[in-house]
Amino acid sequence: MSKKNYITTPIYYVNDVPHIGNAYTTIIADCFSRYNKLMGVPSFFLTGTDEHATKVAAAAHSKGLDPKDFVDSLSASFRKVWQDLDIEYDDFIRTTEPRHKDVVQAIFKQLLDQGDIYKGTYKGWYCSPCETFFLESELVDGCCPNPECRRPVQLVEEENYYFRLSAYGDRLLAYIREHPDFLMPESRKNEVVGFIKQGLKDVSITRRNTGWGIPVPGDEGMVIYVWFDALINYISAAGYLSDADRFTSLWPADLQLMGKDIFVRFHSTFWPAMLMALNLELPKHLIGHGFWTIDGEKISKSKGNAVSPAQMAQELSEKSGASPEVSRDVVRYYLARETTFGVDGDFSFDTFYGRYNSDLANDLGNLLNRTLGMLSSYNDGKLPAPCQGELRKEICDAQTAYVRGMEAFAPNQALDAVWTMINAGNKFIQDKAPWQLKKEGRKEELGSVMFSALETIRAAAIMISPFMPNTSKEILKQLGLSGRPLLWDDIICSDPFENAGEVKAQPIFPRIGGKGQAKETKPEKQAPAAEEKKEEYISIEDFAKLDLRVGKILSAERIEGADKLYKLTVDLGSETRTICAGMAPFYEADYMVGKSIVVIANLQPRKIRGVVSHGMMLAGEDENGVKFLSPEAELAPGSKIR
Ligand SMILES: [Zn+2]
Numbered sequence: 309m310s311k312k313n314y315i316t317t318p319i320y321y322v323n324d325v326p327h328i329g330n331a332y333t334t335i336i337a338d339c340f341s342r343y344n345k346l347m348g349v350p351s352f353f354l355t356g357t358d359e360h361a362t363k364v365a366a367a368a369h370s371k372g373l374d375p376k377d378f379v380d381s382l383s384a385s386f387r388k389v390w391q392d393l394d395i396e397y398d399d400f401i402r403t404t405e406p407r408h409k410d411v412v413q414a415i416f417k418q419l420l421d422q423g424d425i426y427k428g429t430y431k432g433w434y435c436s437p438c439e440t441f442f443l444e445s446e447l448v449d450g451c452c453p454n455p456e457c458r459r460p461v462q463l464v465e466e467e468n469y470y471f472r473l474s475a476y477g478d479r480l481l482a483y484i485r486e487h488p489d490f491l492m493p494e495s496r497k498n499e500v501v502g503f504i505k506q507g508l509k510d511v512s513i514t515r516r517n518t519g520w521g522i523p524v525p526g527d528e529g530m531v532i533y534v535w536f537d538a539l540i541n542y543i544s545a546a547g548y549l550s551d552a553d554r555f556t557s558l559w560p561a562d563l564q565l566m567g568k569d570i571f572v573r574f575h576s577t578f579w580p581a582m583l584m585a586l587n588l589e590l591p592k593h594l595i596g597h598g599f600w601t602i603d604g605e606k607i608s609k610s611k612g613n614a615v616s617p618a619q620m621a622q623e624l625s626e627k628s629g630a631s632p633e634v635s636r637d638v639v640r641y642y643l644a645r646e647t648t649f650g651v652d653g654d655f656s657f658d659t660f661y662g663r664y665n666s667d668l669a670n671d672l673g674n675l676l677n678r679t680l681g682m683l684s685s686y687n688d689g690k691l692p693a694p695c696q697g698e699l700r701k702e703i704c705d706a707q708t709a710y711v712r713g714m715e716a717f718a719p720n721q722a723l724d725a726v727w728t729m730i731n732a733g734n735k736f737i738q739d740k741a742p743w744q745l746k747k748e749g750r751k752e753e754l755g756s757v758m759f760s761a762l763e764t765i766r767a768a769a770i771m772i773s774p775f776m777p778n779t780s781k782e783i784l785k786q787l788g789l790s791g792r793p794l795l796w797d798d799i800i801c802s803d804p805f806e807n808a809g810e811v812k813a814q815p816i817f818p819r820i821g822g823k824g825q826a827k828e829t830k831p832e833k834q835a836p837a838a839e840e841k842k843e844e845y846i847s848i849e850d851f852a853k854l855d856l857r858v859g860k861i862l863s864a865e866r867i868e869g870a871d872k873l874y875k876l877t878v879d880l881g882s883e884t885r886t887i888c889a890g891m892a893p894f895y896e897a898d899y900m901v902g903k904s905i906v907v908i909a910n911l912q913p914r915k916i917r918g919v920v921s922h923g924m925m926l927a928g929e930d931e932n933g934v935k936f937l938s939p940e941a942e943l944a945p946g947s948k949i950r
Pocket of ligand 1 (some may be wrong): 436437438439453454457459477593775
């Protein structure tokens with residue numbers, strides 16, 4: 309059986325529905341899995357639920373429920389969340405399933421027999437919410453050192469079974485050294501190396517049996533520690549000790565993803581040591597990604613600020629009028645594009661809507677709508693004959709950069725490459741002015757321009773499919789290419805629209821704050837004809853040199869070290885700009901967000917306090933202070949002022 313590309317997420321505690329922080333891992337894992345499928349690589353994607361935590365049992369008892377019934381319902385609601393986010397997993401493991409429990413017990417027994425597990429007395433500081441023992445030296449102000457927890461710990465002395473982790477420190481360090489991309493990102497790898505170099509202590513891997521958990525084989529008064537139990541899911545689900553063919557086709561895992569909180573101690577130390585003890589290969593890559601904050605604050609239940617992806621999608625759908633399917637895709641897109649995978653990210657509805665308007669309504673939506681609009685006006689909606697597309701270099705460049713990004717586990721770089729291509733497509737249409745070609749009856753050139761634009765849209769639809777599966781399908785449908793699963797190798801082909809059905813244009817990303825739906829942008833008027841020059845005045849051509857545009861402020865933030873300056877993110881219709889403006893003494897940042905302003909768009913960019921300001925906003929001043937200029941009634945961002 310050939311080896312599949314095997315991707316895992318951690319299995320989740322079933323105590324709560326996922327917010328964007330923990331849904332992030334699963335969404336990104338799904339993007340990688342779909343990327344494999346797009347490339348024609350057999351892929352296997354595992355997720356699941358971790359159900360043996362003592363706090364799960366406690367929560368069940370407090371609700372008067374049987375723990376098993378309780379976890380059954382919670383696990384089902386987890387599956388529903390993933391289904392609602394279009395997560396296409398291949399297997400979902402629950403640690404309460406026999407296929408898992410049997411393997412955990414067999415492994416325990418084997419390691420006990422071979423001496424990697426032994427029985428001893430342990431005295432240590434125990435944090436019961438974290439279910440972890442700590443050394444006295446690890447405590448922070450006498451409390452749990454986990455920064456997410458910091459609760460009081462108890463001194464506990466008990467007889468337990470131990471995993472001989474201390475025996476694996478040198479082997480782990482040697483393995484990490486010899487496999488430079490085993491642990492990523494680099495900064496977290498260094499944390500792991502530091503942790504191991506401090507010296508590893510044996511880990512207590514049993515607890516008193518209170519009726520919940522996997523019993524220790526032959527010593528039923530104890531259950532197996534939840535982390536020892538949980539980590540084994542990655543191999544029990546893969547058929548270890550139960551299905552040799554399945555196991556050969558999956559193990560070692562190619563990519564194991566998790567948040568940074570469970571990276572160092574559990575996944576990069578304990579887990580590989582367990583695998584070494586079992587004489588199994590280690591996973592190819594373990595990546596500990598960063599955390600999301602919301603409006604700069606930690607996501608926490610007590611703050612009540614946790615946003616779920618479903619909620620983000622629903623709010624976007626209500627605000628913009630985009631379909632629920634597309635809105636869900638936008639959440640996936642945002643999470644993948646907004647931050648570099650690995651580092652922390654900050655979510656705000658402002659940046660979420662900002663990206664929607666700029667990247668999707670403007671860039672991608674505009675390319676699609678204007679092209680299909682022109683196809684209908686200039687070619688009766690018929691697809692042009694195939695030719696040598698004029699944007700093939702841009703498409704190939706995007707393909708190369710996209711693959712480079714995905715192979716480096718940097719999905720945002722892959723998406724950057726797609727958007728570079730999309731923007732090249734928009735610029736191409738602007739430069740080629742098909743409306744002019746139509747007017748002058750230059751049919752062949754017009755056909756080539758239309759074909760090239762359509763080929764670029766089709767390429768974009770295929771490339772975004774791992775991130776935005778519903779949107780990809782919708783775009784292909786509008787191009788008359790429904791029902792054909794398209795692979796990476798189909799992106800450039802001799803006749804991409806062979807046997808295509810009817811083309812149907814329907815805006816996918818209605819602009820937020822625009823008048824209903826996104827529209828085809830009208831061709832720009834040419835610079836006015838020269839007029840007579842009068843010496844004491846500037847000529848109309850001089851005025852025409854100023855590219856004055858309506859912009860909409862998407863966000864405003866202070867620039868460190870500058871009292872007066874705001875760094876504005878401004879929607880200019882076809883693009884989003886960063887503009888520095890000395891408005892801080894006169895306006896609150898919140899007041900400015902959402903306001904329409906007047907921007908000199910073609911002012912030479914300059915660097916102010918380390919920020920490149922690309923344009924200038926106009927304002928006037930009298931004795932009452934400074935007021936910025938704003939159109940009298942709403943004008944779409946990007947509207948030209950003349
Ligand atoms: Zn704790």
